Amino acid sequence: MTDNNQLTCNTEDAGDNLIPTPKKAVKKTCVRCKEKPSIILFRTDPMCWDCYHEMIIKKFKLNVTRFRDNKKDVERLMLAVSGGVSSRVMMDLVSHFIGGNGSKGTKAKLFFKVCVVHINISCLDQVSGRATEQDHLDHAQRQANLVRSLEEAAQQYEFPFYNIPLENIYGCDESNKKERQQMLIDSFTQFTSSTSKEDILEHFRNQLLFETAHSLGFNKILFGTSSNRLATRLLSSTSKGRGYNVPNETNMVDQHKDIRFIQPMRDFLLKEIHIYHRKMSFIDYTNHNVLLFNNNSKGSINALCEKFINHLQDISNQTIHTLLRSVDKLVSPIDENSVSCSICCANLSEQEIKQLEQYSLALKSSSSSSTTTSTSSCKSSCNNCSASSSCCSTNNNNNNNNNNNSIQLTNNIHKPTLCYSCNQLLRDVKQPPVLTVVPSDSTTTPTPPTLPIYVQKNSTVLLKSYQLRNEIKDFLLDDDE
Amino acid sequence: MKVKIEMTGGLEILFKNQKNHTYEFKDRDTMPLRELVVWMRDTQIQERPELFVEDSTVRPGILVLINDADWELDGGIEYIVEDGDTLSFISTLHGG
Ligand SMILES: [Zn+2]
Numbered sequence: 003m004t005d006n007n008q009l010t011c012n013t014e015d016a017g018d019n020l021i022p023t024p025k026k027a028v029k030k031t032c033v034r035c036k037e038k039p040s041i042i043l044f045r046t047d048p049m050c051w052d053c054y055h056e057m058i059i060k061k062f063k064l065n066v067t068r069f070r071d072n073k074k075d076v077e078r079l080m081l082a083v084s085g086g087v088s089s090r091v092m093m094d095l096v097s098h099f100i101g102g103n104g105s106k107g108t109k110a111k112l113f114f115k116v117c118v119v120h121i122n123i124s125c126l127d128q129v130s131g132r133a134t135e136q137d138h139l140d141h142a143q144r145q146a147n148l149v150r151s152l153e154e155a156a157q158q159y160e161f162p163f164y165n166i167p168l169e170n171i172y173g174c175d176e177s178n179k180k181e182r183q184q185m186l187i188d189s190f191t192q193f194t195s196s197t198s199k200e201d202i203l204e205h206f207r208n209q210l211l212f213e214t215a216h217s218l219g220f221n222k223i224l225f226g227t228s229s230n231r232l233a234t235r236l237l238s239s240t241s242k243g244r245g246y247n248v249p250n251e252t253n254m255v256d257q258h259k260d261i262r263f264i265q266p267m268r269d270f271l272l273k274e275i276h277i278y279h280r281k282m283s284f285i286d287y288t289n290h291n292v293l294l295f296n297n298n299s300k301g302s303i304n305a306l307c308e309k310f311i312n313h314l315q316d317i318s319n320q321t322i323h324t325l326l327r328s329v330d331k332l333v334s335p336i337d338e339n340s341v342s343c344s345i346c347c348a349n350l351s352e353q354e355i356k357q358l359e360q361y362s363l364a365l366k367s368s369s370s371s372s373t374t375t376s377t378s379s380c381k382s383s384c385n386n387c388s389a390s391s392s393c394c395s396t397n398n399n400n401n402n403n404n405n406n407n408s409i410q411l412t413n414n415i416h417k418p419t420l421c422y423s424c425n426q427l428l429r430d431v432k433q434p435p436v437l438t439v440v441p442s443d444s445t446t447t448p449t450p451p452t453l454p455i456y457v458q459k460n461s462t463v464l465l466k467s468y469q470l471r472n473e474i475k476d477f478l479l480d481d482d483e
Numbered sequence: 484m485k486v487k488i489e490m491t492g493g494l495e496i497l498f499k500n501q502k503n504h505t506y507e508f509k510d511r512d513t514m515p516l517r518e519l520v521v522w523m524r525d526t527q528i529q530e531r532p533e534l535f536v537e538d539s540t541v542r543p544g545i546l547v548l549i550n551d552a553d554w555e556l557d558g559g560i561e562y563i564v565e566d567g568d569t570l571s572f573i574s575t576l577h578g579g
């Protein structure tokens with residue numbers, strides 16, 4: 003009897019305080035059907051597998067359909083799967099709620115078009131510093147198994163499957179695949195810390211998913227990120243100076259505004275997902291032998307945050323949900339005037355936007371050399387760039403769309419078009435990064451990291467739009483006078 | 484008493500790269516899970532035992548199932564292991 007009271011108290015107070023989870027046995031019969039033995043303590047409710055399965059499908063469905071614009075339109079969902087436990091379970095949940103696999107719910111199936119995309123990072127194997135040749139072979143074998151198992155699973159659900167190699171971030175011309183792979187490897191090797199490597203991987207992966215969704219005609223990308231991972235990301239983003247963007251990372255809308263990144267697993271704890279995975283007898287092909295970029299025991303900021311979250315969650319199993327609920331209360335800064343970072347698509351803060359405005363003004367005035375009034379502002383905004391960069395002269399090259407000019411663009415990253423944390427990221431390299439259109443065939447080492455063309459495109463578009471805005475402003479002012 | 488142990492999610496690497504283990508304690512009928520876990524750390528792991536046990540409990544981030552059910556239903560680390568139990572340890576660290 004006292005047990006029950008305690009549990010009720012917990013739920014009521016959960017919004018504000020973290021109450022240590024009582025380490026006491028809970029009644030073993032399912033609270034829903036009051037019949038079958040429970041297999042999971044879901045929040046504070048013991049539940050049997052059948053009731054748990056039913057409930058989790060319902061919750062998941064709600065999380066996906068919440069973002070449906072028009073119920074009469076066909077919903078086009080692209081599932082981003084890493085092959086890990088969460089994304090594997092997500093595939094199953096999607097199939098369940100649209101009635102895939104030849105089951106009864108065929109009516110719902112008419113309204114959903116689903117595909118599965120896996121970004122294949124196997125070429126980065128060389129960056130992780132595996133010890134022996136055998137390790138490499140083992141890893142390659144595992145990777146092949148992973149892709150095959152994902153493909154088979156997708157087939158079973160009748161979802162088309164796409165395996166996209168990460169090196170496609172530099173283009174998808176088959177003839178230079180080897181060069182693109184090398185470029186990727188070189189770039190990752192150039193980043194100093196494992197945190198930077200993990201972050202740039204994340205940005206590249208998201209960008210590639212975005213491009214893939216765009217070319218396949220899907221307007222929603224579903225990620226299998228669990229609440230544990232989101233809470234970890236929340237913490238690590240804050241510590242990397244990305245706090246401004248935190249509210250968007252749980253329901254991120256990309257900069258082109260026509261493809262949404264959705265996190266339908268955000269209510270589920272890894273515990274809940276793993277139990278599901280196990281009950282369905284899915285096989286986990288993830289390579290646990292080496293954490294991708296963690297060779298030293300210190301680990302990355304991301305890993306430290308994960309550890310911290312796990313500890314808090316162990317003290318109170320309300321921690322993660324409390325954290326994520328608090329973020330929901332924050333106002334999302336996305337609005338009409340939002341400006342996205344050219345690398346990671348995070349929103350720039352108001353101050354960063356102001357700097358960008360000044361920078362674009364400076365660029366404009368330096369290109370039309372007749373105006374002398376703003377040279378001083380040009381100088382001041384150039385202080386934002388590193389000493390080596392020659393931002394004010396870049397505009398001369400801008401109109402030249404010839405691909406061969408990529409080398410001239412060396413060091414000309416428009417830093418004000420990047421968010422704070424991406425600027426930090428680019429500082430964490432052994433050599434300053436370059437922008438390149440075509441893979442360079444030079445084999446000289448060390449090669450500086452090469453940023454994919456999308457960064458340059460985003461950056462140019464952003465600057466152009468600001469220049470245009472400035473011109474219109476001038477025009478309007480003139481008209482007034 | 485005899486218990487079956489299952490290690491997944493990368494934990495098996497700590498345990499001689501074996502997923503399945505059976506331990507027998509001839510002189511015992513039951514054993515507190517805490518005691519079992521510490522015994523495993525002290526006798527079964529060659530390297531980096533801190534990845535399995537922290538502060539005399541299972542390291543946070545490792546999911547424990549007792550006879551295929553969430554260990555939180557059984558009081559977590561305070562559970563008393565009985566003859567014939569199957570314990571599963573699943574690392575949820577870094578594998579989304
Ligand atoms: Zn039930």
Ligand SMILES: [Zn+2]
Nearest residue numbers: 343346421424
């Ligand atoms: Zn950024």
